[in-house]
Structure formats: C-alpha cells, structure tokens
Amino acid sequence: MYKVLRREKIVPNIHLLVIESDAIHQNAQAGEFVVVRADEKGERIPLNLVDWDEKSVSMVFMEIGTSTRKLAALTAGDEIATLVGPLGKPTEMVQGKRILCLGGCYGIGALSPVIRAYKEHGNTVITAIEARSAFLLYWQEKLKKYSDEFYEITRDGTQGLQGHVNDFANEYLRTNQVDLVYAQGCTYLTYLTSETTRHRGIKTIVGLNPIMVDATGMCGVCRVIVGGETKFGCVDGPEFDGHQVDWENLLARRKIYLSDEVYSLSFFECETYG
Amino acid sequence: MANKIEPKKTPMRERSPQVRVKDFNEVPYGYNDEEAIREAKRCLQCKRPTCVQGCPVEIDIPGFIEFIAQGDFTSAIKRLKEKNILPAVCGRVCPQEDQCEKVCVLAKKFEPVAIGRLERFAADWEAAQGESPIPQLPESTGKRVAVIGAGPGGLTVAGDLSRFGHAITIFEALHKPGGVLVYGIPEFRLPKKIIYGEVDYLVRCGVELKLDFVIGKTATIDQLFEEFDAVYIGTGAGLPWFMNIPGENLNGVYSANEYLTRANLMKAYLFPEYDTPIVRGKKVAVIGGGNVAMDCARTALRLGADEVRIVYRRSRKEMPAREEEIHHGEQEGIIFEFLTLPVKYLSNEYSWVKSMECLRMKLGEPDASGRRRPVPIEGSNYITEVDTVVCAIGQSPNPLIPQTTPDLKIGKWGNIEVDEKTGKTSKKGCWAGGDVVRGGATVILAMGDARVAARSMHEYLTTAVW
Ligand SMILES: Cc1cc2nc3c(=O)[nH]c(=O)nc-3n(C[C@H](O)[C@H](O)[C@H](O)COP(=O)(O)OP(=O)(O)OC[C@H]3O[C@@H](n4cnc5c(N)ncnc54)[C@H](O)[C@@H]3O)c2cc1C
Ligand SMILES: Cc1cc2nc3c(=O)[nH]c(=O)nc-3n(C[C@H](O)[C@H](O)[C@H](O)COP(=O)(O)OP(=O)(O)OC[C@H]3O[C@@H](n4cnc5c(N)ncnc54)[C@H](O)[C@@H]3O)c2cc1C
Ligand code: SF4
C-alpha cells in the first residue's frame, strides 16, 4: 500500500496527487509515467509523472471514469493499492533548439517536467497551454519559470488567445522559426497538433495515451501503429513522432471498453452514493 | 503379482462440464484420503524407480507415495517438499504424461501411477491443516541476494537460498506475486490461493517481497549490485507474439497475455465489481495449440461465449497442449479447427473485428522440431465470422532487462544465455533460469533451473569464487 500525502483539486475536474515513494525518484526522467491502482478491485491506469523527490511522486489527473473518480476521492493519509514506475521511455533530449511545447487538460501538468528538462538542456522553450475557459487554466507561474515565451489559449476567449492550440500553433509557426514541436494531453489535441505541423515538416513529438494494463510490455493492449509498424506504447513510447502515428487506429482502440466504462461508472456511483 | 494390479488410475472426481463452464472454480476435486491411499498402493515401490528420472527436480516419488499408502500424510508432504516447494502447483499443472508418469514402469502395461494427483493430494492435505509452522531459521550469513521475478523460478531460488541463511529480496513488476501462475493460468485450473499461501510461507520465513518494482526501470541490475551480493533473473517470457497479419490491431483482437491477465490477475470476470473490463465475445477464435491457447478458449467459454474455436495450423497430434487440457476443452464444447491458419482479420465500420480469413493447411515434411510442417493449400481461403480473437502463438523474454544490462549475453530470441550446469550468466554475480532462458517452457523446468542456480549461488556466496 502506498500512502497519499496530498490530493487536491487544482481546477474543476483536474487534481494533483502526491504519493509516498522512496524508489521511483532514483531513475525518473521527464516524459515517463507511473501506473496506479486505487484499491484492491481497481484497474491499473497510467498517469504521467509531473514531479518527484526522495520521498514522493506527483501526478496531475483528470477525473473521467471510475478509476479517476476513486483517485479524486482520496485525502491525505489514505492509501492506494499500486504505484509502480517510472515506466516508458523518457522524452528524447535535444540541445540548443527552439521548441514549441503545447499542452491541454492533464497535459498542462504533464508538460511541466518536460519543459523543465528541455530548458535545462539549453533549449529555447515556447510554451502554450489550452483550456476551455480561463478558470480551467492552471500552473501558469510554474510553467513560466521554464519558458522563454508563454501563451494562454482559451476556447471561449476568456483568457489569452481564442481557439485551439493548433490555431495558435498555425499562427505562431507562420511567423516564427521552430525546430521541434512537443504536445501532451488528450488524443484530440495531439492529433490536431500533428496535423497542423505535418505540412510544414516540423518534427512533432506527441505523448500518446493508449489503453494499458501491465505497462511493462507484457500484454500488448497498448499497441499503436507508428510508421506502419506495431509498437507497444508502454515500452516503445508513450512519446512518438506524431507524423508517423496511425491516428485512426489509436482513436478506435481507445474506445474498446467505452460501454464497459460507462457501466462501471454507473455501478460505482450506485455503490457509493446509493 | 501383475494380475493384482489395478490397470487404471483411480479416477479423480470432477465437476460436470455443463456446470463448470458457468464459473471459474476449479474443475477436478482432487482425491480424498481413501482414493489417495488406494492409488498409492498401485505403486510397485521399484528398487530402481524410473519415475524419479522423469522428474526434473528428482522428487523421491516412491518415498512420498509409500507414506501416502501408509496414511502418513505428514511424512509424505515433508518428503515432497525436500525437492519441490510448490507441490500443489506441480501436482496440478506439470505435464506428468511426458515426465514422471511417462517413465513409470506400470505405464508399459497399464496406466502409470497417478503421481501428479498424489502429489496434489499431499499438498492440499497439508494446506487443509492450517498454517504450516516456520522451520528453525539458520543463522544469517550476512549475504544479500536479489531475486527478480516472483514466478515459480524466483520463488524456488528464494526458498532454497533463505534456507542457507542468506537474506533474500524478491522484486516483482506486478502487484501480485506468482508470475504466470497468477496472471496466466486461470483459477479453474490453479486456484490463486494456493500460490498466495506458498508466498506467504516464504515471507514468514523471512524473504522480503517488493511488489510494483520493475528491474530495468525502477532500478537497474547494476544499481541492485550496490546493495546485493548476487542476483537471480527469473523474469519469464512475457513478451507476446503477434503474427503481423492485416487487421491484427483491430478492436477485439487480443494477445493471450492481455486476455488472461485481464481475466486472472485483474479479475475481469467479476466486472463491474472489479473495475477492469474484458470483451465478452459471442464467437471467439483462439489462435494456437498450446496450454495457453486452451486456457484462453476455456476462459472465453466461462465469459459467456456461444462458440469458441481453437484454430491451429497443425493437426491434433502435434498440439503441444497437455492431453488433460485438450480433453477438458473437448468436454466443455470447444470446437477444434485443425490445419487452419488465419491470414487476415476484417473489420466492421467501427474498427471491430467481424470476421477472419483463413487458409487450409496440409502436413508436409518434418521440420527442425521433428513435427510435420504445415503447408498452405493454395486457393483454400475462406472467411468465417468472429467477434473476438485471441492470439496465443507464443512469447519471448521481455527486453527491459537486456536493454539496461549491457554486459548480459543475450541469444537470438532475446533469451538470456547461461551455463547449463550452474545457471551463471555472462555477468559476474548474476544467474538466470526458467522461461527467460528457455523461452516458454514449464513450471517444473523453471523450478529445476532455479534449484541448480541456487546451489551455484550458495557456493559463490560462501567462497566468493565466480
Ligand atoms: C502513458 C499515459 C499517460 C497518461 N497520463 C495521464 C495523466 O498524467 N493524467 C491523466 O489524467 N490521464 C493520463 N492518462 C490517461 C488516463 O490513464 C486515463 O484517463 C484513465 O485511465 C481513465 O480511467 P477512468 O477509469 O477514470 O476512466 P474510464 O471511464 O475507464 O476511461 C476513460 C478513457 O480513458 C481511457 N482509458 C481507460 N482505461 C485505461 C487504461 N487502463 N489505460 C489507459 N487509458 C485508459 C480510455 O480511452 C477511455 O476512453 C495517461 C494515459 C497514458 C497511456
Ligand atoms: C497461460 C499459460 C498456461 C501455462 N500452462 C502450463 C502448464 O499447464 N504446465 C506447465 O508446466 N507450464 C505451463 N505454462 C508455462 C509456465 O507457466 C512457465 O514456464 C513458468 O511460469 C515459468 O516460470 P518463471 O519463473 O521462469 O517465469 P514466470 O512465471 O513468467 O514469472 C516471471 C515473473 O517475473 C516478473 N518480471 C518480469 N520482468 C520483470 C522485471 N523487469 N522486473 C521485475 N519483475 C519482472 C513477471 O511479472 C513475472 O511475475 C503456462 C504458461 C502460460 C502463459
Ligand atoms: S514435480 Fe512434476 S514431474 Fe516431478 S513428480 Fe511431480 S508431477 Fe512429476
């Protein structure tokens, strides 16, 4: 069992989770993730690492279905059944490049260790984060620390530029030179970003989120087609070249358990709230 | 003498196929005391027992059987455990018909002694007596050993070395110990509580178990050497193979590992009480002909499929699955489609598999394995409807450890190369055995490897000679 040190709502539906761990920090790198399981009956789900030290690891998660609901109900002192990591390949580091980093929903949190690492490796970091509305943006101060330029985007225009990250990217890339684009968040965001940069030929790394179970390369549920080849998201990824990803297949595979997830959630709510 | 021998094994009672396919409870009941004694009395107590040579860990078979015949079950289990720390497991899943029982002298004329069933009986009898007492623990040697993987191999090394007084820590990637015994082999064939009981015993004997710890990620082998004097790698063969045919990434197409892990480790058959879902297909095809394929097919039935077919490219004779499993599968209504090879999966408009295209095969010349090679019959393609496919065509070792341990010599299939007599790898202080060395093999071979390595490790720990 692993002790919860902190769980707090950052903005509606998005939470910070800090869990006690003395093992994960020693090899953890930006771009890697952990697998958590809320309780004995819980599912194993992957969450990006956003921070780590000798005593703990932190994740930012979005409340969607049963597993994330269970996590959202935790308070300091509670315990979760599984915490394992770091998993996946770390973000490939480059030096002296101009990198445009885009994030939305939980990807705003997941972006933070990556831009920090990019910055520490002597890159110029341009960060842009997106949310539906101003009240859903978070961690601006934290991200600005590692960003040479910083932009906010809201779909309703209540803060910063109005639109999607890809609208912003389109605009930005028209007038600015960029060597690399990095995107983190829901599949829609990473997909749109890849489509926006494709015709410009700017290499685009995206953090993917295929369904996972063991996350050690044992089951193969996380397979994604990259450059025509089947890869295992958990050990070959989760970051891939967005221009090589078979998005149609990824989007379809993420829906395998859709009806089960809805059923599971209604079962959970019924059990919990009567 | 010979005419007094009962020619057949004492039958083992089992649940009827119609009832058992509706749940995940164990299929055979096991012998009761009288049945066990009756069967034990069939053993001739050979002076030079051939059966022992058939057992990879050389259990004193006539010895433990004689105790059962005398009704002294305590001594029987003690004798078994001298050589095998998991008798309840081996009694159930060993391919006895190819090992100890195959070479039992009785097998020349009659059915062999039911060695596996007797082994299982003794182990279950012991478990029914409650928690077994901890043996006197030896004085600590001050040496520390890291065991990677809590499968049957890793557990055996831990058991053997802790008896010498070395301090053992097992590192396991998953959240439960047991390896394939827990994530792969289904409850109806091997109840999980048996393995948890054995692991619990090891822990009570002082073995430390670190779950949720992936070697190669959480810590590398070189990092382990900062704290430990020796390392055993028993990480199994967990990387699933696919056939690389069109449509294999459609929804509804599983690897055996995913299918079984969801069902066993994650208890998806109890969804939604347990959170992990699994597709409950109605027309299921399982590709392959080994134990893994049989387990998947029988799991699919229990998840409520109307029709489950095993699709195998050779004929029944070449099926590597144990006879008992094939027999149980047949009783339960599994359809066998031999000499058939899938070549393509077809999709409906939602990217779900809806059918598969197969080729008929015929058997040609024997290949390297001595089995006749299946060759496709030109133009025999046909399409059959399916809504779930489970690919059970084999697996190889996971590359996480090889990738992060540069001085470990790796073979062509990703397997770790070892010296057969000692289990030593190319890396000083590092041993390996079981499926990570052999590719998919058997429980008892993994345990046999572990025993060989433990002996060599103990020698190294006491003499420091590599
Ligand atoms: C490498 C990786 C890193 C991720 N990092 C984060 C993160 O930092 N923060 C965050 O909020 N989310 C992250 N996710 C997504 C997160 O794992 C899912 O949102 C979570 O599993 C949903 O579980 P649920 O039970 O609450 O929702 P469900 O109702 O079960 O599912 C909602 C959606 O989540 C996806 N999903 C369901 N089960 C799994 C599973 N076992 N593994 C992966 N996806 C699944 C499905 O596509 C589904 O449509 C990451 C996913 C991956 C693969
Ligand atoms: C479905 C199925 C049915 C089978 N049926 C039979 C049968 O009837 N009879 C029989 O004799 N054999 C059977 N086998 C084969 C048998 O189970 C294996 O040969 C045996 O379990 C191998 O034991 P092992 O200790 O080498 O590895 P495993 O049992 O594979 O255990 C390896 C363990 O190491 C862990 N691990 C892997 N990598 C790491 C890492 N990097 N860090 C930490 N931990 C790690 C894994 O999670 C796993 O728990 C079957 C196999 C399967 C899959
Ligand atoms: S361990 Fe296996 S091979 Fe050895 S006696 Fe028991 S059943 Fe036979």
Ligand code: SF4
């Ligand atoms: S060979 Fe058969 S009959 Fe002889 S001792 Fe072994 S089990 Fe008994």
Ligand code: FES
């Ligand atoms: S999650 Fe099982 S192989 Fe990637």
